[in-house]
Amino acid sequence: MQSNTAVTVSTLSVKDLPWQILWSKDKCTLCGRCTAVCPVHAIELGVFRKRRVRASLNFSEPPGNAFDIYHGIRQRTDPAYACIGCAMCNMVCPNTAITPCRSDEADKLRYHIDRGGQPRRRGGRRNVAGGVLDRIKFIRISMLTDPALDAGRHEFELRTLLGRVLPPEENLKFLSENGWIPPVREIYPLIIGSMSFGALSPTMWEGLQLGVTYLNEELKMPVRICTGEGGCPPRLLRSRFLKYVILQIASGYFGWDEIIHALPEMKEDPCAIEIKYGQGAKPGDGGLLMWYKVNKLIAAIRGVPEGVSLPSPPTHQTQYSIEESVAKMIQSMYMAWGFRVPVYPKISGSSTALAVLNNLTRNPFAAGLAIDGEDGGTGAAYNVSMNHMGHPIASNIRDCYLNLVKLGDQNEIPLFAGGGVGKSGNLAANAAALIMLGASGVQIGKYIMQAAAGCLGSETDRCNVCNIGLCPKGITSQDPRLYRRLDVDDVAQRVVDVYLSFDTELKKIVAPLGRSTSLPIGMSDALGIDDRAAADRLSIQYVV
Amino acid sequence: MCRLFAITSEEPLSPMLAIDALDVMREGHDGSGVGLFLRDLGGPFDHMKEAPILSGIFTDEGIKRLDDFMMNIGFLTKFRMSIRVPKTPPPGVPKRDVYLIRAYDYPEAWEQLANEEKYARLLILRLELRKMGEENGDMIVFSFWPDVIMIKEIGDPYRVAQHLGLDREDLGARVIMAQGRQNTNYAINLYACHPFFIEGFATMTNGENTAFIPIKEYLMSRGFHGYIGYNSDSEVFTHILHYMKKKLDLGLETYKHIITPLQEDDLESHPNADFLRHLKRTCRRLIIDGPNCVIGSLPDHSLFMVQDRKKLRPGVVGGRPGMYAFSSEICGLDAAIPDRDKSQDFQPMHLDTAIVRPDRQEVHTCSQTQPLPYLRSA
Structure with missing residues (x-):
């Protein structure tokens, strides 16, 4: 969540979504294939600002902050762009640095996917295994x-x-x-x-x-x-x-x-x-x-x-x-x-x-x-x-x-x-x-x-x-x-x-x-x- | 696997001939039962070809009920073949009160009826007696038809035959079918014993009919009262034959086309392709799935043998003019007709029907790939 984002009743965290994107900074080559292939634009290029606290043991040096940035993948939490778990990002990644994972609990997205009074519509299947x-x-x-x-x-x-x-x-x-x-x-x-x-x-x-x-x-x-x-x-x-x-x-x-x-x-x-x-x-x-x-x-x-x-x-x-x-x-x-x-x-x-x-x-x-x-x-x-x-x-x-x-x-x-x-x-x-x-x-x-x-x-x-x-x-x-x-x-x-x-x-x-x-x-x-x-x-x- | 033996002869033969042939093939059956079908009878029955003969097993109580029932309808006993059995049956053979073979005179009221009507009524009466017997457990009725005797019993065929005294001189037939039973998937019930009979058609089979349930359901839904029973998966072979001849009016050459139709590649080059395609589609529920060898007898005294689509059962036919036999194994044939030209023995394969016509002069064979002799009698 960006630091300047308001928390509203329908604000969702990544945890609230059915699928979470796991991304490895170490493996990512920043090639951009995953963001390009994602059918629902669930992921985008993220520019992350990271603060590091520097406190030296040497009292002569005053403590201070260092600010770095790094680039990576940010998962969007707007219901319109929620990850659908297709895993195309994983399929195209040269280093298998990214994959969607199913949430470990029932998602909260389902309660907010009817924006504008439109119930969810989709293709596919009934989503009940076995029979x-x-x-x-x-x-x-x-x-x-x-x-x-x-x-x-x-x-x-x-x-x-x-x-x-x-x-x-x-x-x-x-x-x-x-x-x-x-x-x-x-x-x-x-x-x-x-x-x-x-x-x-x-x-x-x-x-x-x-x-x-x-x-x-x-x-x-x-x-x-x-x-x-x-x-x-x-x-x-x-x-x-x-x-x-x-x-x-x-x-x-x-x-x-x-x-x-x-x-x-x-x-x-x-x-x-x-x-x-x-x-x-x-x-x-x-x-x-x-x-x-x-x-x-x-x-x-x-x-x-x-x-x-x-x-x-x-x-x-x-x-x-x-x-x-x-x-x-x-x-x-x-x-x-x-x-x-x-x-x-x-x-x-x-x-x-x-x-x-x-x-x-x-x-x-x-x-x-x-x-x-x-x-x-x-x-x-x-x-x-x-x-x-x-x-x-x-x-x-x-x-x-x-x-x-x-x-x-x-x-x-x-x-x-x-x-x-x-x-x-x-x-x-x-x-x-x-x-x-x-x-x-x-x-x-x-x-x-x-x-x-x-x-x-x-x-x-x-x-x-x-x-x-x-x-x-x-x-x-x-x-x-x-x-x-x-x-x-x-x-x-x-x-x-x-x-x-x-x-x-x-x-x-x-x-x-x-x-x-x-x-x-x-x-x-x-x-x-x-x-x-x-x-x-x-x-x-x-x-x- | 059960063993089958059938013989057709110009002169009446003792059923012991068939029993002996079964005994030769005894490695193939477990002696759990025997079924005999006799037609074109000799002896005293030779002079009463039109009189319906009731065959079955009765308790003393059952005989009384039978007599009351038949008297009420107006049937009078014309001739009775008494089978006196020793008090103690041989091991494996149940003790019975009465083995009945009794020829009747039709009731007076039936005299004006056409044969078709008489025969239809005979079937109804047999089914009624069977039902009565099943209710009280005092009657088992195998057949009620002119010039036909059927005997079935649990036990080793040879012992049963000796027990019943089937070697008697006054018991003979020109068409005999016999089965030595190998008890497999159904409980021993005499209604599950071959041969099966309906309105003059009889067949016996060995093997297993894996398409039994859909065929049974189809026959039972034809709306014909005779299609009942099915204590054995082989009873459907008799009923399919009956259905083909009586309801569809088709010749014996088409039986094989109904139970094991040709595949499309063979149909394409068949002169009767159009007819056979229609037959295959419309009779699809009567297609059997072997392994089965079927031997059958028709009202005109023809005897035939057909095999399943893959010919997974043995079967041979051979003999000489005037006497031909069908047997599961060649040793059975050898026992019955040793003095024949063995080079003329014929083992029907997956497309063949082997028929010995009523003249008993030759084994007529037809293959499914040959043109049909005629399509319909009409």
């Missing part, structure tokens, strides 16, 4: 009737279906009578979930698309990626690679002018259309792209003016209810592509998910249901929405699956689960658990950002500035100075790495269970958990 998915074990190892399968040598069919599958009797009847059979895609069960062009930087988006394309074209893995709400670059819309893309339409309809106009020129149909009704990170809240990120390119693709915030409404304004909305939008979308493209809704995890599902079972066009649990991430949301709103994915997906089993529709409406899959790094284990609870596939967002692009976010409120375009890795920024840090090919390479290692791990899970001929959807007898209540709730085994 039920990490505690589920795979217990049904085939030991009696050996041989168990060999994950390294046997063939595996790890694919799933996206689309409305008719009951066998109807399907075969329509096939012989040339009737209409809903389109179904055979895809890889790990989908890159909806992250919009706008929320993500151009380099990140391109890297993901490139990686997905490589997986499809070179490695024959039918991986799909969803656009999120923000349209799709015109060249991609007109390219043959569109078939790897799920186009999302949400309540703001951003980018759909461009998509509709591209329809006559499309060489391929998109994989599917996802209608977003909700998002796990901020249920009941619409998408939000803050003005910082709406540059000329984004504005052009979305069909909006530059530099304005783009809040999508929480609801689809043209409909009164989700039943009507689902019915009308699904049919309109089917019609747009001549009934050749599956259309499915995505909702946030909720205790009302069953009601939505029941509506879908009666809608012959509904191609699936994606459910995004409370641990889902977002580019921008109110802190309170992220931390306190939503439903865990595990019990939500299980309830929905068992409901389908009761109706006999378990093969007809595929469920896709998202929200915190792999949030502790256990991607394959989490995905396999959800599949065995009844999901046909899983969607990931944060995981691919962390693994493919080095997102710094963690479950301890680190970084989380995706919303204001200051992503220090250039993943969620529209500022060329930032997103140039991200190399497109490197991202693509990492996407491929992630999928290949996921594939191996998934085989290492299903092979000992004796499964290889089909994805073990709903194989709940393989699951166990060391919590009686959770076991009962999920109808799986309790093991200790």
